[in-house]
Amino acid sequence: MSSGENSPRRGVPRPLSGGPVKFGPYWLEARLAVGGTAEVYVARPIDPKGQPRKLIVKRLLPHFASDPEGHTMFEREAALHASVHHENVVRVYASGMAGGEPWLAMELVDGCDLYRLLRRVAGDGKRLGPSVATYLARQVLSALGSVHEARDARGQPMSIVHRDVTPSNIYLSVRGDVKLGDFGIARANRATLRSAGSDMLKGKLAYLAPEQVAGEPFDSRADLFSIAAVLTEMLIGKGLFSGSGQLAVLLAIRDCRIDPLRDAKDSLPRGLYEVLERALARDPGQRFQSAAALSAALAPFDTAPQAARAELSAMVRWVQSAPSAEQIQAVRESAGKIRAAVAAREGEPERTIEYAPLPSHVQTQSGAKFGPWPFARLVEAIATGEIGRGDQVNYLGSGFAPIETIDDLSRFLPARSVTTDRLAEIGTPEFVDDVSTEALATMLLRVAETEATGVLFAEGPTEARRLGRPHPPAGGEGGRKDLYFLNGKLHHVASNDAGELLGEYLVRRKMISREELDFALAVLPRYGGRMGDTLISLGLVASLDIFHAIRDQGHDRIVHLFQWRAGKIAFFKGPTAPHVEFPLDLDVVPLVVAGVEATESSDMSLAGWRARYDDVIGLAHSASAKMRAAAWPPLYAHLIDVTRKPQPLRDVLSSMAKGGATTANEVLRALDLLLIARLVAWQRP
Numbered sequence: 001m002s003s004g005e006n007s008p009r010r011g012v013p014r015p016l017s018g019g020p021v022k023f024g025p026y027w028l029e030a031r032l033a034v035g036g037t038a039e040v041y042v043a044r045p046i047d048p049k050g051q052p053r054k055l056i057v058k059r060l061l062p063h064f065a066s067d068p069e070g071h072t073m074f075e076r077e078a079a080l081h082a083s084v085h086h087e088n089v090v091r092v093y094a095s096g097m098a099g100g101e102p103w104l105a106m107e108l109v110d111g112c113d114l115y116r117l118l119r120r121v122a123g124d125g126k127r128l129g130p131s132v133a134t135y136l137a138r139q140v141l142s143a144l145g146s147v148h149e150a151r152d153a154r155g156q157p158m159s160i161v162h163r164d165v166t167p168s169n170i171y172l173s174v175r176g177d178v179k180l181g182d183f184g185i186a187r188a189n190r191a192t193l194r195s196a197g198s199d200m201l202k203g204k205l206a207y208l209a210p211e212q213v214a215g216e217p218f219d220s221r222a223d224l225f226s227i228a229a230v231l232t233e234m235l236i237g238k239g240l241f242s243g244s245g246q247l248a249v250l251l252a253i254r255d256c257r258i259d260p261l262r263d264a265k266d267s268l269p270r271g272l273y274e275v276l277e278r279a280l281a282r283d284p285g286q287r288f289q290s291a292a293a294l295s296a297a298l299a300p301f302d303t304a305p306q307a308a309r310a311e312l313s314a315m316v317r318w319v320q321s322a323p324s325a326e327q328i329q330a331v332r333e334s335a336g337k338i339r340a341a342v343a344a345r346e347g348e349p350e351r352t353i354e355y356a357p358l359p360s361h362v363q364t365q366s367g368a369k370f371g372p373w374p375f376a377r378l379v380e381a382i383a384t385g386e387i388g389r390g391d392q393v394n395y396l397g398s399g400f401a402p403i404e405t406i407d408d409l410s411r412f413l414p415a416r417s418v419t420t421d422r423l424a425e426i427g428t429p430e431f432v433d434d435v436s437t438e439a440l441a442t443m444l445l446r447v448a449e450t451e452a453t454g455v456l457f458a459e460g461p462t463e464a465r466r467l468g469r470p471h472p473p474a475g476g477e478g479g480r481k482d483l484y485f486l487n488g489k490l491h492h493v494a495s496n497d498a499g500e501l502l503g504e505y506l507v508r509r510k511m512i513s514r515e516e517l518d519f520a521l522a523v524l525p526r527y528g529g530r531m532g533d534t535l536i537s538l539g540l541v542a543s544l545d546i547f548h549a550i551r552d553q554g555h556d557r558i559v560h561l562f563q564w565r566a567g568k569i570a571f572f573k574g575p576t577a578p579h580v581e582f583p584l585d586l587d588v589v590p591l592v593v594a595g596v597e598a599t600e601s602s603d604m605s606l607a608g609w610r611a612r613y614d615d616v617i618g619l620a621h622s623a624s625a626k627m628r629a630a631a632w633p634p635l636y637a638h639l640i641d642v643t644r645k646p647q648p649l650r651d652v653l654s655s656m657a658k659g660g661a662t663t664a665n666e667v668l669r670a671l672d673l674l675l676i677a678r679l680v681a682w683q684r685p
Contacts, residue, residue, distance in 0.1 A: 014031050059101060383495075448489075451626070492577040493557045503517045620681035623678055
């Protein structure tokens with residue numbers, strides 16, 4: 001289990017080898033599970049007054065016991081549990097400290113968790129029937145309703161979001177009870193929405209809501225999305241969101257790709273698909289707005305709850321009778337030791353498998369030869385344009401072939417560069433200009449406004465020199481960037497700057513060390529040249545952190561382009577990016593705002609505006625609905641509101657100052673961008 005998962009998955013209790021151990025007011029009798037930060041024991045109280053004979057004691061792992069954050073986590077979990085009293089929520093009896101170590105004493109559910117049940121059912125080639133699945137989901141929704149509506153001692157709403165509604169946190173008893181547990185990463189907040197910081201995204205990946213994955217604010221409706229994903233898995237017999245790696249799973253969630261559910265539509269009771277489709281909507285506003293509302297929508301499919309409870313009880317007993325994963329693993333480990341002992345007696349040397357990919361060699365069209373190159377060096381040379389289409393590569397000893405014909409390499413090829421007005425296979429550009437803040441902002445905002453699909457090629461002066469082309473005056477940035485847009489959103493950014501490769505970007509952000517990057521580069525071929533998947537598989541960076549870093553990298557590449565002082569840009573409508581494994585799906589307006597704000601200094605001269613202080617400015621009559629609905633920052637939104645009433649520029653500045661704007665320069669910079677966006681305009685006298 002990864003360190004991001006705070007909730008231990010429960011299996012079969014393992015009695016402690018030395019017998020029961022005294023821990024605070026309890027005897028720990030058997031270890032039940034170990035998670036990323038905590039371990040769970042079956043225990044009995046030394047003084048049983050007011051507590052059951054058997055219960056669960058959760059304690060921090062030794063290396064977290066001295067961590068103040070770990071103590072805070074336990075205190076928070078105890079407080080949240082104490083605020084929720086419901087038959088479908090695992091009960092917490094007590095909490096405290098033992099030898100400076102925090103603990104929680106919780107209800108022991110005699111049975112198994114839903115994760116174990118689903119694995120056993122899938123192993124037999126079966127799935128849960130709609131009656132049992134909807135009964136179980138509605139029981140969890142009853143628990144969530146209690147969680148979401150909990151109030152503190154003063155009667156104020158706590159706005160708790162569980163954030164970890166997953167099969168391993170849903171406990172099933174031999175009597176057919178269903179209980180939601182593990183509030184280790186839950187949060188309570190007075191605000192309606194929580195910011196989606198990285199510390200908040202520690203739930204199991206495949207059950208997160210899209211807004212959590214995308215780093216957007218989220219609330220209790222994220223929990224409702226999660227239980228809908230769990231219900232879908234129960235019904236179709238497999239996870240709703242899947243992919244070739246963790247990043248692929250996160251992308252499937254972000255884009256809300258529910259194809260497995262659509263494929264199973266005809267096998268579901270009539271109307272159930274429509275309920276799930278709404279519950280799994282990308283926009284939280286289009287989902288059911290409360291646990292009670294979703295439960296009511298599922299009620300017609302929960303027609304025989306007592307029969308479903310009895311069937312669930314029988315299934316839990318069936319799971320308990322099967323060997324656990326831990327027992328199977330123990331058998332495998334024992335068999336491995338026996339094989340090793342036999343081999344040792346027969347004098348066979350211990351065999352190990354080393355992975356050492358062959359180096360590659362390159363022959364360019366100009367006759368230059370390079371190599372031997374490891375895979376990482378080859379990828380860098382392709383991505384940065386050092387070698388390209390038509391050049392021959394003897395890839396890992398497979399014989400020379402053009403780069404574009406080698407699947408493992410062709411996806412790293414950038415699109416063909418362009419600074420000319422016409423390119424045979426693309427056509428005539430829609431927009432051509434020299435690089436400037438105004439030109440970039442104008443072009444990008446038009447793409448967003450028209451929801452265009454196409455590519456922007458940007459070349460700096462050093463790139464033009466390298467290609468032997470006329471170039472703008474010195475003083476600009478070098479290199480090339482290819483910006484692809486899909487329906488008005490930034491889809492992909494390619495760059496030939498080696499410093500902008502993902503590994504280097506992560507080193508600069510101190511997410512990995514130089515030594516860790518070198519190690520990842522050495523084993524990159526094992527993971528198809530995918531740096532993100534490599535780092536995740538090696539355990540060097542959490543998948544959600546990689547996910548957000550790739551998104552942030554796309555953002556930063558645009559901001560960097562705004563800082564170029566010379567170069568050429570050309571936009572071609574229509575072309576789409578090939579081989580994009582991580583579509584960015586970023587709104588363009590915030591990117592333009594960030595780029596402009598990174599370019600202009602706060603002490604920008606006011607001289608250029610003083611001549612217009614008495615000119616009247618107001619909302620543009622031709623402003624597009626797309627631009628009006630864009631995600632403008634608060635300063636820009638306030639400025640739009642102020643200009644609803646046409647007035648002289650000096651009065652606009654005065655109103656903005658009274659509204660809390662920090663400097664006139666910031667207001668004028670925002671005004672300039674709103675003029676480019678055609679949201680405001682100078683009014684005729």
